[in-house]
Amino acid sequence: MSLEQRITEARARLEPLVESIEQPAPDRIDATIPADKLLDVASALIKDGWSYLTTITGLDLGVEAGEMAFLYHFSAGALLVTLRVHVPRSEPIIPSVCGIIPTATLYERELMEMFGVTITGTPNTERLFLPEDWPAGVYPLRKDFDPSQPEIVVQKDAAE
Amino acid sequence: MAETQNNNLLEEIIDGITSWSRINSPWVIHFNSGSCNGCDIEILATLTPRYDVERFGIKLEGSPRHADVLVCTGPVTRQQRERLQRIYEQMPEPRFVVAVGTCAISGGVFHDSYAVCNGIDSVIPVDVYVPGCPPRPEAIIDGIVKLLTSLKQAKEEQVA
Amino acid sequence: MNNGNGNKIANKFVVPIGPQHPALKEPEHFEFTVDGETVIDATARLGYAHRGIEKTAESRTFVQTLYMMERVCGICSHVHATAFSLCVEKLAEVEAPPRAQAIRVLVAELERIHSHLLWLGVGAHEAGFDALFMYSWRDREVVMDILEALTGNRVNYSANVLGGVKCDVTDAIRDQILTGIDYLEERTHHYYDVVTTDAAFLQRTRGVGTMTKEQAMRLGVVGPTARGSGVEQDLRVDAPYAAYDIFRVNRVVEQGGDLEARFIVRVKELFESYRIIREVLDNLPEGELTARMPRRIKEGEAITRVEAPRGELFYYVRSNGTDMPDRVKVRTPTIPNMASVLHLAIGHQLADVPMILAGIDPCFSCNDRSVRLKSAGGDDVWTWEKLRKYGIDYYND
Numbered sequence: 118m119s120l121e122q123r124i125t126e127a128r129a130r131l132e133p134l135v136e137s138i139e140q141p142a143p144d145r146i147d148a149t150i151p152a153d154k155l156l157d158v159a160s161a162l163i164k165d166g167w168s169y170l171t172t173i174t175g176l177d178l179g180v181e182a183g184e185m186a187f188l189y190h191f192s193a194g195a196l197l198v199t200l201r202v203h204v205p206r207s208e209p210i211i212p213s214v215c216g217i218i219p220t221a222t223l224y225e226r227e228l229m230e231m232f233g234v235t236i237t238g239t240p241n242t243e244r245l246f247l248p249e250d251w252p253a254g255v256y257p258l259r260k261d262f263d264p265s266q267p268e269i270v271v272q273k274d275a276a277e
Numbered sequence: 278m279a280e281t282q283n284n285n286l287l288e289e290i291i292d293g294i295t296s297w298s299r300i301n302s303p304w305v306i307h308f309n310s311g312s313c314n315g316c317d318i319e320i321l322a323t324l325t326p327r328y329d330v331e332r333f334g335i336k337l338e339g340s341p342r343h344a345d346v347l348v349c350t351g352p353v354t355r356q357q358r359e360r361l362q363r364i365y366e367q368m369p370e371p372r373f374v375v376a377v378g379t380c381a382i383s384g385g386v387f388h389d390s391y392a393v394c395n396g397i398d399s400v401i402p403v404d405v406y407v408p409g410c411p412p413r414p415e416a417i418i419d420g421i422v423k424l425l426t427s428l429k430q431a432k433e434e435q436v437a
Numbered sequence: 438m439n440n441g442n443g444n445k446i447a448n449k450f451v452v453p454i455g456p457q458h459p460a461l462k463e464p465e466h467f468e469f470t471v472d473g474e475t476v477i478d479a480t481a482r483l484g485y486a487h488r489g490i491e492k493t494a495e496s497r498t499f500v501q502t503l504y505m506m507e508r509v510c511g512i513c514s515h516v517h518a519t520a521f522s523l524c525v526e527k528l529a530e531v532e533a534p535p536r537a538q539a540i541r542v543l544v545a546e547l548e549r550i551h552s553h554l555l556w557l558g559v560g561a562h563e564a565g566f567d568a569l570f571m572y573s574w575r576d577r578e579v580v581m582d583i584l585e586a587l588t589g590n591r592v593n594y595s596a597n598v599l600g601g602v603k604c605d606v607t608d609a610i611r612d613q614i615l616t617g618i619d620y621l622e623e624r625t626h627h628y629y630d631v632v633t634t635d636a637a638f639l640q641r642t643r644g645v646g647t648m649t650k651e652q653a654m655r656l657g658v659v660g661p662t663a664r665g666s667g668v669e670q671d672l673r674v675d676a677p678y679a680a681y682d683i684f685r686v687n688r689v690v691e692q693g694g695d696l697e698a699r700f701i702v703r704v705k706e707l708f709e710s711y712r713i714i715r716e717v718l719d720n721l722p723e724g725e726l727t728a729r730m731p732r733r734i735k736e737g738e739a740i741t742r743v744e745a746p747r748g749e750l751f752y753y754v755r756s757n758g759t760d761m762p763d764r765v766k767v768r769t770p771t772i773p774n775m776a777s778v779l780h781l782a783i784g785h786q787l788a789d790v791p792m793i794l795a796g797i798d799p800c801f802s803c804n805d806r807s808v809r810l811k812s813a814g815g816d817d818v819w820t821w822e823k824l825r826k827y828g829i830d831y832y833n834d
Contacts, residue, residue: 172768315511392489
């Protein structure tokens with residue numbers, strides 16, 4: 118499939134399900150969707166193995182914006198289709214895609230520990246990268262993460 | 278060609294250590310405290326035919342309980358900090374530590390990250406620092422040789 | 438044992454790994470639940486090398502971040518730097534000149550060669566074939582010398598700058614590369630023979646860790662691991678970047694789906710890399726090595742996917758108009774491969790686990806991992822070395 122064919126196919130799969138589709142780059146298609154549509158649209162993209170979930174990028178849009186965004190990137194040859202889900206920062210909740218993409222568990226574990234998002238139905242809520250003794254409620258990739266707070270300051274010098 | 282130059286370098290180093298026959302061959306264990314593997318592959322390279330560090334009697338050991346020298350890479354991630362401490366504690370005295378690579382010396386490019394300490398000596402005492410990103414195998418061997426040379430001198434002073 | 442001229446065969450060899458004290462209470466890297474010999478569940482924790490890179494990038498300039506991203510992984514440093522540079526260049530709407538893009542391809546293929554030879558050796562060691570480890574790492578030194586001559590360093594070559602490259606190919610370097618490639622190509626024929634005909638080697642690889650094409654696609658496996666299961670996927674072909682649109686790559690795909698197939702893919706990819714390198718050197722475009730890059734980068738988002746030696750490497754960079762990135766997201770190929778392999782381990786014999794994991798070519802420092810085994814008899818913590826020896830002994834009995 119050429120890139121043009123990929124784009125046509127992507128639009129065909131997305132148009133019945135989403136409000137608007139953007140093309141921010143020659144090889145990228147973006148669609149912003151509400152969280153409750155995520156599973157339906159993701160299923161449409163992976164049907165028949167046309168694309169696979171490459172990764173999920175979490176974005177903290179900031180305390181002022183009051184929103185977080187989760188970008189689900191699907192690779193289809195030369196084309197990258199990204200589903201963008203926005204959630205309120207005060208209560209970030211998204212559904213797990215592990216039901217249809219079991220290997221997404223590693224990505225979802227990373228999002229939970231880094232952003233503090235709740236992912237309903239995810240099979241494994243253990244930390245992936247952060248150590249066991251990392252304090253609860255502290256999310257490094259949030260914009261208001263304060264590395265100087267005492268509970269997480271790592272001892273940088275050998276004890277006397 | 279580079280290979281000839283490297284051979285000359287090695288010859289110089291060998292000359293420097295042919296005199297320490299009175300020291301038992303040091304048993305070395307290796308620990309990766311969260312490095313990018315750059316240093317580790319150069320350490321591993323010292324075991325391969327071109328550098329062949331085993332001909333100097335340096336033996337790579339599996340357990341800290343039998344080791345004389347701990348060769349460490351990485352900036353020490355939070356997760357590895359305690360483990361590094363315990364490995365050091367398990368080594369019988371006299372024990373020595375070689376910090377290999379810029380990360381092991383100062384944390385390197387990661388030094389102000391929330392996730393790392395500032396290198397090996399922020400956790401345990403270090404005897405030899407081998408700078409480089411990564412240091413080449415000759416430099417690593419040279420660092421261990423410098424340690425052994427000073428060990429030899431210390432032993433001679435003891436006996437005298 | 439003779440001198441270090443490659444004639445020596447190691448009788449006994451220990452890959453440098455740290456021991457695991459069973460009494461230490463800490464998260465294990467891998468956790469396998471077994472019923473007798475069979476794995477019934479598998480998961481992993483990856484905190485040992487977590488350095489907080491993505492967060493740290495937010496308080497570095499783009500230039501500083503480039504140096505940091507080179508060090509995400511010392512084995513495939515160049516592809517990381519290339520992917521990051523391409524993202525920033527997209528954001529700044531700057532194109533690196535053709536000679537620079539060609540040199541990026543040249544270094545990338547040299548890196549692929551070093552990485553595949555490294556893996557061949559480590560994979561052989563995992564299976565108990567230490568002679569093959571020694572031979573492949575000795576041969577690998579040829580590539581290390583070339584990379585050092587071309588870029589100034591054996592590892593972490595730092596060939597990229599934002600906007601291009603900072604090393605050039607002189608006639609002397611060109612000759613060194615061609616001579617080295619000729620030698621390696623001859624040696625690679627020998628490696629191909631070993632991985633396809635050596636009976637002891639095949640016993641550890643044929644029919645082991647098999648993944649069908651359908652499974653591989655569903656699990657989202659990438660790189661040689663996917664291509665060994667017949668998945669026709671290689672970003673250099675599917676979505677050419679740098680100069681891969683000019684220096685075309687042939688996908689190397691095998692249908693076997695097992696560990697043997699993955700070995701074959703990587704060895705055949707070596708031949709393909711030698712060919713690409715010769716083509717690049719024959720047709721190196723004249724011109725500049727860099728394009729001017731602004732210090733402040735326009736607001737926006739850019740995504741670049743490149744074919745690292747282990748598979749698809751994903752970079753997302755978001756800028757906010759300043760000289761520091763707003764967000765850098767990196768997804769290395771080992772993550773989806775590890776996820777799929779954990780899924781795949783279920784139903785396999787424990788003795789096959791070391792080779793299955795080695796087959797995805799995980800980061801070398803994974804050798805320092807420990808393994809928790811849960812069974813009806815209770816919990817046990819093994820060192821990786823113990824698991825590896827278990828696998829070797831299992832097949833030797």
